[in-house]
Amino acid sequence: MAKGQTNKGLTERLQAALKERGQRWTEQRQIIVDVLAASDGHATGAELVERVRQDDPSATPSTVYRTLDLLEELGLARHHHGPDGRETYHLEETTEHGHLHCRGCGAEQELDAAAAAPILKAITGATGFSADLDHLSLQGLCATCRADQKG
């Protein structure tokens, strides 16, 4: 889906979920979902507030945060914590994935389910834990930076 464009399927899911709970579809909620969709799933709460306000200057932090909470309740969004500890939101429809942050070059890399499978397996083997891929946020040195250090 191109950025800045309304995500039709998502809107429908949102409207259905709201209707079922006797809650209301509003333009603000649509904007927030759109912004979240356009952010490809990696934006802090504060960033989302700022972006929403670009689309709709009258929007307030309270509405954005309340909507993010609502979206999580509805199972349409999730959040995890980045290396700086701030909340980072993404839509649940985004494929579940982990994150890798390189402390050398600052690059952020996604870790899809297939790539993560052996890692999760190793975690279970070593600890008995079944780790949540969505909360897997690793820091370290990427292959390039490791090579640079050696050279």
Next chain:
Amino acid sequence: MAKGQTNKGLTERLQAALKERGQRWTEQRQIIVDVLAASDGHATGAELVERVRQDDPSATPSTVYRTLDLLEELGLARHHHGPDGRETYHLEETTEHGHLHCRGCGAEQELDAAAAAPILKAITGATGFSADLDHLSLQGLCATCRADQKG
């Protein structure tokens, strides 16, 4: 080392590092290092402020945070982020380790280097990343909670 007791080796390292940089050893810094040592390496900034103030009511947040920053600069302390995103500090002398947070029962388990080795190996194999054990903070279900869910 028993809690509430001054960590002699650490104090000496701190004094040496400060002297080398032309900085000063102060009682406040000693208290903060002691509190950190007594916390076994798992305390948020705000918690440390509170604990330091129990020993020395005149201590202020600014001093505590400035000292924590200093200790990190000197390589005597480190911080990572817990599942709630807040900074968690621990002394560097503490054996490097990761953390596992169970979303079922809330238990927190440490992950020592030996247990983590296969996990880090799997991460490198799958991604090329050399992950920092100290920043490894996983969430998931522990073995007990997984069994409960099945039962």
Next chain:
DNA sequence: TTTTGTGCAAAAGTTTTGCAGATAT
């Protein structure tokens, strides 16, 4: 028309910063 949502404003919680006075060297 009735319930829910929004904007506003202010508060809460954590962490940072400026500055004058105090302290270590």
Next chain:
DNA sequence: ATATCTGCAAAACTTTTGCACAAAA
């Protein structure tokens, strides 16, 4: 003596909350 530290106070920043008005159903 002089550069560094501390406490104080206030600010910065993210996130939350209370309330009266606006809007959706």
